[in-house]
Amino acid sequence: MSKLNNNELKVGVIGLGYVGLPLALHLDRFFCTVGYDINDEKINQLLLGKSPIDDIKDTEICNSKILFTRELCDIKECNIYIIAVPTPIDNFNRPDLSPLESASETVGKVLLPGDVVIYESTVYPGVTEEICIPILEKTSKMKLNDDFGVGYSPERVNPGDAEHPIDKIDKIISSSSKKYLDIIRCVYSSFLDSKIYCAPTIKIAEAAKILENTQRDVNIALVNEFSIICHELQIDIKEVLSAAKTKWNFLDFQPGFVGGHCIGVDPYYMIHKSQQIGISPEVMLVSRKTNNNYPNYIGNKIVKKILELGLDIKK
């Protein structure tokens, strides 16, 4: 018997980081919400009403009704699970899917017929269907779509960006089956003050998220490369960009370090998948290399300048 009742959705957010915690706080306004994390210190901090994230005030934690927990038994009554665990890379720039696998196992242990599991972590196309769903099926001993549904909905929030808060960003959703898509839409439309875009498949939604961040990486690499060449030619890159920006379709990227948790990591997920199928993704590889090397170029220039100044002082 399904325990899913549209009027009484109980949501479990798995992973309370930059993505999961703000999401849980928004969901808490509409649904009974449980926040689960394996980090004891973080859970203890949250239980004391202290926010582990700068953007979120302690009062938001104190005023919420969220049950913060690391106990499996506390999430077993949930009928919607949203997984927002990290998807880092290892020392060889290969995807480390262990947090995602372990979170899928956790949810699989408590999954019941009618439940829906939504993944928000950034992954390469195929991870949800080829890695996560088999774990859910194996652990729960249930069948996708016959017994439970799965969705993928990438998060686009940029921590610290007050102009684009989580509830004002258009959201991509996707699902393993149309019947679960309606439930997923219902969950997100509760708190979103923005549009919801239904991607035709989970793989399309996964690939779209990686493309968004890879596009930034490639564009930043281009201006970084331009900035190095202009510097060597003694041309002011800022003036070059100001002039170029006067064209209507010029993309306004600035040279600099690739910031945040995602831009320097996510392209490696697509690079990995691409190489798995025998394609060498030259543009992505060279962009990653260019952006990884840019801090060295700037560092060397600073050292050179300091040395020059040092020599001048000695004179």
Ligand SMILES: NC(=O)c1ccc[n+]([C@@H]2O[C@H](COP(=O)([O-])OP(=O)(O)OC[C@H]3O[C@@H](n4cnc5c(N)ncnc54)[C@H](O)[C@@H]3O)[C@@H](O)[C@H]2O)c1
């Ligand atoms: N931070 C961003 O700006 C951002 C933006 C969009 C998308 N994303 C993506 O969202 C995902 C989450 O990123 P984040 O920045 O919130 O990560 P984070 O490191 O801030 O938080 C992840 C949380 O998950 C917990 N966790 C790890 N393994 C777990 C498990 N097995 N079960 C339960 N909890 C577990 C960790 O303890 C941590 O508290 C990643 O895939 C990331 O690429 C991040």
